[in-house]
Amino acid sequence: MKTGKLGRTVLDARALNRATLARQHLLTRADTTVTEAVAHLCGLQAQEPQEPFTGLWSRLSGFRPGQLDEALTGRTVVRTHLMRRTVHLVTADDALAWRARHDAMLRQRVLGTYRSELAGIDLDEVAAAGRAVMADRQPRTMRELVQALEDRWPGPPRRALGELLVAALIPMAQLPPRGLWQRTSGVRNLPMATWLERDIDPLPADGDDPVGQRLLHRYLAAYGPAAGADLRAWSGLAGLPAAIKAARARGELVVLRDERGRQLLDLPDAPRPDPDTPAPVRFLPAFDNAILGYHDRSRIIDAPHLGLSVAGHRTVLVDGRVTATWTVRDHQLRIAPLRPLTTPEQKAVHTEAQALATFLAEDIEQIHLDTGA
Incomplete structure (x- = not known):
């Protein structure tokens, strides 16, 4: 690390690397619970159901697979579509707090994938019909949900209509045994509010964005120092510049630079270890946060x-x-x-x-x- 002409700290690639490892619990295994670790990491990407177990083993001291199983069956951790329309393991609290902030992005991403197949569909009408089907509190596969609605919407392919329903329009939880240790199971969905027995937090009506501001702070705690582009790449959300501007105006962030002159944001007291800190060998799962959490x-x-x-x-x-x-x-x-x-x-x-x-x-x-x- 060195100081640049404007007095801002310049972080070389090795300094950034060590900061990333420290934030991701990959420099030293953390002595914390599974739920606390999932919260700190802002979730773990989990479209491959067994991969998070290796990710947690590489990050937590004494981790046992049963600890994650207990968090999933105990409903303190949930599998759901969230960041980037990808299935993540997140805490129940974060799933409920973050979902409404991600709704528009989730719809846009599904429609971007199936634009022609879903052209002309009234999304609110489809969502209301889907919720009516799921009101009986019975878990359903995506296929079963689509079958219940395809008489009303026979045009779109089942895959397109199904992904629209379970990944965008209805906040769903993927229920155990999906995602349990060394278990093979298909996806059964239940509305998140039903599974967690709590309503999803609504977005404030006054246009303020406290959710985006908390996301910014949480992201930097787990991934920083990082650029705004990194935050967008991780979350899939485009509307966070206002959160960054507000945090900077309140003096909550420090501005750093990398060797190419990119502006990086960070929390003032977040760990930035000496670049010469030894880094142990770590085995990472597929689609690990430490890699996919950045644009660069x-x-x-x-x-x-x-x-x-x-x-x-x-x-x-x-x-x-x-x-x-x-x-x-x-x-x-x-x-x-x-x-x-x-x-x-x-x-x-x-x-x-x-x-x-x-x-x-x-x-x-x-x-x-x-x-x-």
């Missing part, structure tokens, strides 16, 4: 490997950066480095892989680290 992902992954972050590859951090991918297949945990690893790095990767194999409990008989030899 260069703080953690090199440009030639950016495609890995959106293609569902599980990755390995070595010295804080994406350096390998990993898979479990045919009783083998296989690790494929993206660059040659030093002997100490190989030993550190193998040690963490052994711990991961024990955690996964999938009868892994061999750990194979491809050294290119």
